Amino acid sequence: DIQMTQSPSSLSASVGDRVTITCRASQSINNYLNWYQHKPGKAPKLLIYGASSLHSGVPSRFSGSGFGTDFTLTISSLQPEDFANYYCQQSYSSPRTFGPGTKVDVK
Amino acid sequence: EVQLVESGGGLVQPGGSLRLSCAASGFTFSNSEINWVRQAPGKGLEWISYIGSRESTTSYADSVKGRFTISRDNAKKSLYLQMDSLRAEDTAVYYCAKDADYGLISYFDYWGQGTLVTVS
Numbered sequence: 689d690i691q692m693t694q695s696p697s698s699l700s701a702s703v704g705d706r707v708t709i710t711c712r713a714s715q716s717i718n719n720y721l722n723w724y725q726h727k728p729g730k731a732p733k734l735l736i737y738g739a740s741s742l743h744s745g746v747p748s749r750f751s752g753s754g755f756g757t758d759f760t761l762t763i764s765s766l767q768p769e770d771f772a773n774y775y776c777q778q779s780y781s782s783p784r785t786f787g788p789g790t791k792v793d794v795k
Numbered sequence: 796e797v798q799l800v801e802s803g804g805g806l807v808q809p810g811g812s813l814r815l816s817c818a819a820s821g822f823t824f825s826n827s828e829i830n831w832v833r834q835a836p837g838k839g840l841e842w843i844s845y846i847g848s849r850e851s852t853t854s855y856a857d858s859v860k861g862r863f864t865i866s867r868d869n870a871k872k873s874l875y876l877q878m879d880s881l882r883a884e885d886t887a888v889y890y891c892a893k894d895a896d897y898g899l900i901s902y903f904d905y906w907g908q909g910t911l912v913t914v915s
Contacts (some may be wrong), residue, residue: 720901722902732840737897778903779902788839
């Protein structure tokens with residue numbers, strides 16, 4: 689199985705901050721990398737697929753980049769509704785494994 | 796509007812069984828591939844099962860293989876997860892998630908809000 693890691697595991701930020709989350713795969717996954725946002729008690733939401741493609745309806749302050757083994761999710765200007773957990777997921781091979789998550793909370 | 800609504804969770808003793816359901820609306824269910832994903836308390840997301848549009852293709856995570864069975868009823872626009880021989884480590888919120896793809900890249904584009912299964 690492909691192992692996914694994320695850093696940091698948590699971060700504290702303020703509204704308006706630029707936030708960057710890193711995801712690393714244990715082997716090359718080309719651009720088969722997706723990002724999700726998850727708030728407690730809510731349905732997870734797809735943000736980015738294919739490493740850099742924005743899902744329909746997702747605000748443009750979210751962006752993704754990377755190829756191979758190293759990827760980043762960037763929130764250009766953090767908004768109050770963005771405090772949540774973020775997960776990367778590889779879809780290069782089955783099982784489609786997730787990273788352990790990054791919690792973004794209020795500084 | 797795409798909606799996925801899970802049900803059937805609850806408290807069950809170790810070794811027991813439970814059947815989860817996921818009711819779908821707002822998209823062509825019969826043409827869609829669907830997954831079950833779970834989140835144990837304080838843990839991250841774990842994919843556990845997949846079913847193709849015509850039920851001929853299924854797959855499972857090693858952690859549930861041989862104990863869980865995924866199925867679907869396209870006429871009822873519903874997905875199911877039969878969980879047998881439940882263990883304490885199966886305690887989690889269970890989500891159904893619709894599969895989508897862009898070329899060869901697959902992703903879960905819509906999810907339900909989940910149903911809690913407690914094995915104790």
